[in-house]
Amino acid sequence: MVQEKTTDRDNALFEAGIKLGALYHQFTGSPVNLDTASSLEQAIQESISVQPYVEEISVKIDRNLLKSKLNNEFGYSELQGPMLKVNITVGYGSSKVRVGMEYDPKLNYPLMKILEIEEINV
Amino acid sequence: MVQEKTTDRDNALFEAGIKLGALYHQFTGSPVNLDTASSLEQAIQESISVQPYVEEISVKIDRNLLKSKLNNEFGYSELQGPMLKVNITVGYGSSKVRVGMEYDPKLNYPLMKILEIEEINV
Amino acid sequence: MVQEKTTDRDNALFEAGIKLGALYHQFTGSPVNLDTASSLEQAIQESISVQPYVEEISVKIDRNLLKSKLNNEFGYSELQGPMLKVNITVGYGSSKVRVGMEYDPKLNYPLMKILEIEEINV
Amino acid sequence: MVQEKTTDRDNALFEAGIKLGALYHQFTGSPVNLDTASSLEQAIQESISVQPYVEEISVKIDRNLLKSKLNNEFGYSELQGPMLKVNITVGYGSSKVRVGMEYDPKLNYPLMKILEIEEINV
Numbered sequence: 001m002v003q004e005k006t007t008d009r010d011n012a013l014f015e016a017g018i019k020l021g022a023l024y025h026q027f028t029g030s031p032v033n034l035d036t037a038s039s040l041e042q043a044i045q046e047s048i049s050v051q052p053y054v055e056e057i058s059v060k061i062d063r064n065l066l067k068s069k070l071n072n073e074f075g076y077s078e079l080q081g082p083m084l085k086v087n088i089t090v091g092y093g094s095s096k097v098r099v100g101m102e103y104d105p106k107l108n109y110p111l112m113k114i115l116e117i118e119e120i121n122v
Numbered sequence: 123m124v125q126e127k128t129t130d131r132d133n134a135l136f137e138a139g140i141k142l143g144a145l146y147h148q149f150t151g152s153p154v155n156l157d158t159a160s161s162l163e164q165a166i167q168e169s170i171s172v173q174p175y176v177e178e179i180s181v182k183i184d185r186n187l188l189k190s191k192l193n194n195e196f197g198y199s200e201l202q203g204p205m206l207k208v209n210i211t212v213g214y215g216s217s218k219v220r221v222g223m224e225y226d227p228k229l230n231y232p233l234m235k236i237l238e239i240e241e242i243n244v
Numbered sequence: 245m246v247q248e249k250t251t252d253r254d255n256a257l258f259e260a261g262i263k264l265g266a267l268y269h270q271f272t273g274s275p276v277n278l279d280t281a282s283s284l285e286q287a288i289q290e291s292i293s294v295q296p297y298v299e300e301i302s303v304k305i306d307r308n309l310l311k312s313k314l315n316n317e318f319g320y321s322e323l324q325g326p327m328l329k330v331n332i333t334v335g336y337g338s339s340k341v342r343v344g345m346e347y348d349p350k351l352n353y354p355l356m357k358i359l360e361i362e363e364i365n366v
Numbered sequence: 367m368v369q370e371k372t373t374d375r376d377n378a379l380f381e382a383g384i385k386l387g388a389l390y391h392q393f394t395g396s397p398v399n400l401d402t403a404s405s406l407e408q409a410i411q412e413s414i415s416v417q418p419y420v421e422e423i424s425v426k427i428d429r430n431l432l433k434s435k436l437n438n439e440f441g442y443s444e445l446q447g448p449m450l451k452v453n454i455t456v457g458y459g460s461s462k463v464r465v466g467m468e469y470d471p472k473l474n475y476p477l478m479k480i481l482e483i484e485e486i487n488v
Contacts, residue, residue, distance in 0.1 A: 002484065002485050002487060003482065003483070003484055004375075004483040004484065004485060005483075006480050006483060009370075009376070010375070010376075010379050010480055010483065011480065013376050013379040013380040013383065014379045014380070014382060014383040014465065014478075014480055015383060016380060016383060017379065017380040017381060017382060017383020017384040017385075017386075017387065018383040018384070018386055018387035018478055019383075019387060020383075020384055020387065021383065021384035021385060021386065021387025021388035021389075021390075021391070022153070022387035022388070022390060022391045023387075023391075024273075024387075024388060024391075025273055025387070025388045025389075025390075025391040025392040026151055026152055026153075026391040027152075028273050028322075029148055029268075029269055029272050029273050030148055030149075030165075030169045031144070031148075031169045031170060031172045031173050032169060032172065033172045035168075035172075036165075036168035036169060036171070036172055039161070039164050039165045039168045039169075040165050040168070040169060042161050042164075042165065043152075043158075043161045043162050043164065043165030043166075044165075046157075046158035046161045046162070047152045047153045047154060047158060047161075047162060048153060049158070050153045050154065050155045050157075050158055050197075050198040051153050051196075051198065052196045071352060072351060072352040072353040073351040073352070073353050074173075074174045074351075074353065075172075076172040076173065078272075078325070081322070099380065107316060107317040107318075108315060108316040108317070109316040109317050109318065112380075112384055114372050114376060114377065114380055116369065117369070117370040117371075117372060117376065118368065118369055118370065119368050119370060121368060124362065124363050124365060125360065125361070125362055126253075126361040126362065126363060127361075128358050128361060131248075131254070132253070132254075132257050132358055132361065133257075133358065135254050135255075135257040135258045135261065136257045136258070136260060136261040136343065136356075136358055137261060138258060138261060139257065139258040139259060139260060139261020139262040139263075139264075139265065140261040140262070140264055140265035140356055141261075141265060142261075142262055142265065143261065143262035143263060143264065143265025143266035143267075143268075143269070144265035144266070144268060144269045145265075145269075146265075146266060146269075146395075147265070147266045147267075147268075147269040147270040147395055148269040150395050150444075151390075151391055151394050151395050193474060194473060194474040194475040195473040195474070195475050196473075196475065200394075200447070203444070221258065229438060229439040229440075230437060230438040230439070231438045231439050231440065234258075234262055236250050236254055236255065236258055238247065239247070239248040239249075239250060239254065240246065240247055240248065241246050241248055243246060266397070270395055270396055270397075271396075273392055274392055274393075274409075274413045275388070275392075275413045275414060275416045275417050276413060276416065277416045279412075279416075280409075280412040280413060280415070280416055283405070283408050283409045283412045283413075284409050284412070284413060286405050286408075286409065287396075287402075287405045287406050287408065287409030287410075288409075290401075290402035290405045290406070291396045291397045291398060291402060291405075291406060292397060293402070294397045294398065294399045294401075294402055294441075294442040295397050295440070295442065296440045318417070318418045319416075320416040320417065
């Protein structure tokens, strides 16, 4: 085993993971319907954007999936992981990473993944 | 001990309590700063408004208290209970109740309380 | 319309609602599998029991429903509202109320309801 | 700018960040006092341990800080970020990372950081 020094790239990926985990567990469970989905998207975006190292964030709630969950007595649902499509760009020193979350039907799981890693040559 | 039948008034108060408990534990912890407080207020209002029996809701985040919590390295805070001032009106059958939540400095506690109970004579 | 004075019974029901709303929105979303369900039940019970006016609380996670949700790639689920069966007894002055939450398949909804109201004759 | 391929190390750090963000935003806000802190620690540990790639986890709630927050009318507090001391080991392919969270008094912030990165030579 070799112990390694921490790089900007390591920190960028670690920070990007923190943001996705935070977003998911802070906001899933929020009551939502088709009329209120856009204010919730907006608030989630702005909320997570104030955390350290976030450069860009986009949050979309899948309206079709939401619609399919409104079939209870009271006509609303909760924000569920599979409804979320999220993209976040994190910058840390010389490293910039883009990560995302999106429901993966094959895994039956709202999968978070690394989409892009860029090293800025200085 | 006497067992009692459940009235509209009972249900209105029970439902009003549910909304305040839900709001508090869903949204406290959300990252927030002075620029994003209003989108968070808006989203909380709209989110809780879709729950059953909610007739009116107003959510305010105390900007002065928020400002006083921005003194960390990264210039943002989390939504904390004492920052919230909430008013909710719930209607259930012949009963309408108004409840609220507001920080009580004497108790050092974000106190939820019943503000008004009205019975509609039919 | 007639404005009413707030009674112990009103407050007991309001407080009972707060506890159910809090429990639901604090703990749903927690990662859970069959091995960890009992520590989560225990923690939820103890956590909500420290809130004001709670006299008794029982929290059960439906193992069959949980098992049916473990079919993703990673073999765990999140605590979802329909998995929860909760009973809470709240005492406030001369009033004691028992409330509960349980999935109602007809409504397709984790329904919270008032189960019992007792007035202690003094 | 140079686009990079994703390595096991990248994924290990990303996954480790997800766990810390999830833990923080799922469980802060939970009502807690000195009697219930240990069941909450236990449940948090077990809950996060079921998530993918977690090899070890330890969660401690700072009893002194908790005690200092019990000075409200009702003798309990909520789990707050600065009370948490967490260590998580994540393994992903040939990479193993240890990350942690602990209140940093100089930053006045519950800082999450990378503690150790190991590459297993195969």
